[in-house]
Amino acid sequence: MKRMWLLVMPVAMLTVQSPAGIAIVDFGPAGDAYADVPESYNNFSGTGTKSLLDTTGASSGISLQYEIYGGSYNYASGTARTPVAGISTNLTADRIYAGTGGVANVGEFGFTLTVSGLDPDGTCSIAVLPSQTGISSTWRVEAGAGGAAEYLQDATASTNLFEWKDIVPETNGAVVITGRAFSNLKWKSVGLSGLIISAVPAPLSVGFTWIGSSNVTVNARGMNVDHQYSLEVCTNLMSGIWEPVEDTVFEVKAHTWNGGEIAPYGFYRLLGQDKKIDMMTIRSQFIDYYTRFAPSEAEIQGNLDTMLADGTWADVDYANQDPASWPTTLHLSRLLSMAESYADPASSFYQDPVLLDAILRGLQHWLDYDYTNPNWFTWKISVPLYFLRTFVLLDEDLPPAMYTEARWKIFSSTAMDMTGANQVSLATKVFLIGLLEDDIARMHEASVVLWNELYVTTNEGIQPDWSFHQHGPQQQFGNYGLGMSAMMIEQGLYMRDTMYAPVADRMEILRNCMLEGESWVLWAGRMDISALGRMIYPQTQELKGTKLKGQLLDMIDIDPVAIAQYEQVLAPTNSMIGHKSFWRSDMAVHRRPDWYCSVKMCSTRVVGTETANNQNLLGIHLADGVQYVYQDSGEYENVMGLWDWHRLPGSTCDQGMHSLKPLGYDKDYGGSDVVGVVNDGTNGVAAMIYKRKLISARKAWFFGEDSVVCLGAGIGGTSLGPIFTSVQQAWLNGPVVASAGTLSVGTNTLSTGEWVQHNGIGYRMLQDATVHFGTVTGDWKDINSTFDDGPVTGEVFSIWVDHGVSPSNAGYAYTVYPRTEASDMDARIAADDCVILSNTDQLQAVESAERGAEAVFYSAGQLVTTDGTVIETDTPCILCLNGNRLIVAEPTQTKTSLTVAVNGRPYDALLPVGGFAGSSVELRLTDAP
Secondary structure (H helix, E strand, O other), X not given: OEEEEEEOOOXXXXXXXXXXXXXEEEOOHHHOEEEOOOOOOOOOOOEEEEEEEOOOOOEEEEEEEEEEEOOOEEEEEOOOOOOOOOOOOXXXXXXXXXXXXXXXXXOEEEEEEEEEOOOOOOEEEEEEEEOOOOOOOEEEEEEOEOOEEEOOOOOOOOOOOEEEEEEEOOOOOOEEEEEXXXXXXXXXXXXXXXXEEEEEOOOOEEEEEEEOOOEEEEXXXXXXXXXXXXXXXXXXXXXXXXXXXXXXXXXXXXXXXXXOOEOXXXXXXXXXXXXXXXXXXXXXXXXXXXXXXXXXXXXXHHHHHHEOOOOOEOOOOOOOOOOOOXXXXXXXXXXXXXXXXXXXXXXXXXXXXXXXXXXXXXXXHHHHHOOOOOOHHHHHHHHHHHHHHHHHHHHHHOOHHHHHHHHHHOOOOOOOOOOHHHHHHHHHHHHHHHHHOOOHHHHHHHHHHHHHOOOEOOOOEEOOOOOEEOOOOEEOHHHHHHHHHHHHHHHHHHHOOOOOOOOHHHHHHHHHHHHHHHHHHEEOOEEOHHHOOOOOOOOHHHHHHHHHHHHHHHHHHHOHHHHHHXXXXXXXXXXXXXXXXXXXXXXXXXXEOOEEEEEEOOOOOOEEEOOEOOEOOOOOOOOOOEEEEEOOOOOOOOHHHXXXXXXXXXXXXXXXXXXXXXXXXXXXXXXXXXXXEEEOOOOEEEEEEEEEOOEEEEEEXXXXXXXXXXXXXXXEEOOOOEEEEEEEEEEOOXXXXXXXXXXXXXXXXXXXXXXXXXXXXEXXXXXXXXXXXXXXXXXXXXXXXXXXXXXXXXXXXXXXXXXXXXXXXXXXXXXXXXXOOHHHHHHHHHHOOOEEEEEOOOEEEEEXXXXXXXXXXXXXXXXXXXXXXXXXXXXXXXXXXXXXXXXEEOOOOOOXXXXXXXXXXXXXXXXXXXXXXXXXXXXXXXXXX
């Protein structure tokens, strides 16, 4: 780093006491970016001269002369054009054209630009923004030290440009540029819509002047556009302590520092670092990141051996158009893995010319055939990212002509116009384009867009409860949430220690996303099914879990302040213990040292599930109170292909429903607004009024230290078949033992009060129930039509309660005891002091020494506990009363306050609003009413 030391005031000024100062940097005319004067011309031809203004509107002393020649017409107009962020904040809209006007074969046409008034002892950079498309034009610096450039036309990106850097002007301070083309049988023109000049005199001059006794103005001229700058102040002359006044200066333009430092310090210094150092750092860290994914050398050799002469593989389906899981991208995936080995110094294939030739042949084949897919994501995000990552790994061995062709065909669009995970993907694409084109402004713009997506919102994206929403208010931990965090972490790894790295507040949000959101749905290396969204297919729990563990490991490198927390999540034994209420996503997660339970619901506020691209064709009930209990993580792994999707664990469903396909992306809301969660940090309650078609039910779950009590009431409506409440549907793993002894394969009946135990989990049924286990045949294709491997067979264990056809005010009650052997069931039940206080359509409540009293009031009402305590509420709510702790949540998320009276003494709760509506509020019974 080049250091510029500035001594500007006497040491005696250090003793002056004054308010915090403001240092204003005024780079002046010689250091600014200049743009066209805002003028409009119509039917213009011939020559002209324009003075250029700096970004403050003052005359720059630089002029532009243009001379148009050739073609059948020449003109300029004032059509609006989008400014280029990071290059000039005052870019105007003037355009200059030279064209054939439909007349063929007029020969060469174009125009000559002469920039005058530059410092002959300095350098300049000139960027040209084209205004026409569909033509290949040659632009050249004719006078001044520069070179030729092939104009790459871009039909979709308004920010397309090319530039020359470090031009040394002629002795008269001029630079001459020509743009020319040749006509053909089509209408053609070559146009200019902007000219951006950054003039850099040879000497760098910095001066300081004082305004009053507390403010300082810093005037800097000649700052190099390829450098980033920062200002420091000496806060202790004797010790030589220097502290930053503010963050890095990204642009060479007027900039204000508000550093909060005491102004009357006498020593300042301006530090400049070549921005290209950051670019080299990013390239190096990018390669380090991706080469760790390099496959085995045997796999690379296999890819080489099986690649055909035209750069293809016989086992890749190049004709497939499936929108959900496009198998043709296997071609690009192999090329990326080959590039990882090519860039890996530890590989024997490092910079191997045979491997390079194969990679280039494979890339060129795709460019020649330009494979497409009806899913917009493939052509807008996934295919461009395959190409860009491969290109960065090839580094200087990437042929410029191939990049030019791919830039036009594969990633011509640089729009960043979406939200959430999709916006992060687009920003990643644009950042890599900037990296490959040495375009600092584009990299800066993309990094700002990228890190700006790290914010808490009640729209799509990161929610106040640290869940993640996409496709409307829909929980997407394992789909878009995991995809967004992957992009964020990947970019954080190769941007770290550069000007593009996220600032502390953005990193804190990412940290909370990972530790307070994603980590909670990871159990024993697998992801909870309720976090997978529509992505339900073989091995999906393990694949998503492995990705999440990798991301948490990477977070240690980019967020070292939270190493202990990441290591806690990644520890072999579970140390994340407690209860988590995701009130924004209608979901509860309960974690004990050796078991895990979740309940996923939906409401009129929250979309429960979705279908798209022929995925999740049977999943309409996935958020209808579905409850999973995990111990060793294998209870449900890949059993979904054998499920009866009318009987998902925990759900209450009409067995006569014909279609189980969700409504679409963002349409499958729940039928009631009375859905909520409450927790005291250790235990909690989840509850919902379930409505689907003509069926409704009150459903509640009470989570404790070693059990979960599940209650249902008010079940009724008109149904097409019998209504079942499913207690469990999981892999059969070992004997099934009931109160009366070991059960036989097939269908078995339990009477009220009996229990059944299987695979380490006991179930105490307080009404008649059915237990069935045995061999089941299913087909993954019924869930996701892209799977065509044929039927699958396995042994499944199920429990359900049959409420009959079109019941009225039916109910259920059962307790789940994880980590319980059959031989211990009687003792566990005898020792369980949990009492069901109420199970009606107005009130569901339980009480135990550990939990205290937990209740779901579906309307204003009263509850009397076993010791005679009277609890009354004036509105529907969910509450826990344990000792002097009263914790409440309002399930409709519409109230601003509620009152709970305990033994006649009222306690008023001011309820959270906005993004925190529905979250838990704690009151102390010792507080004044």
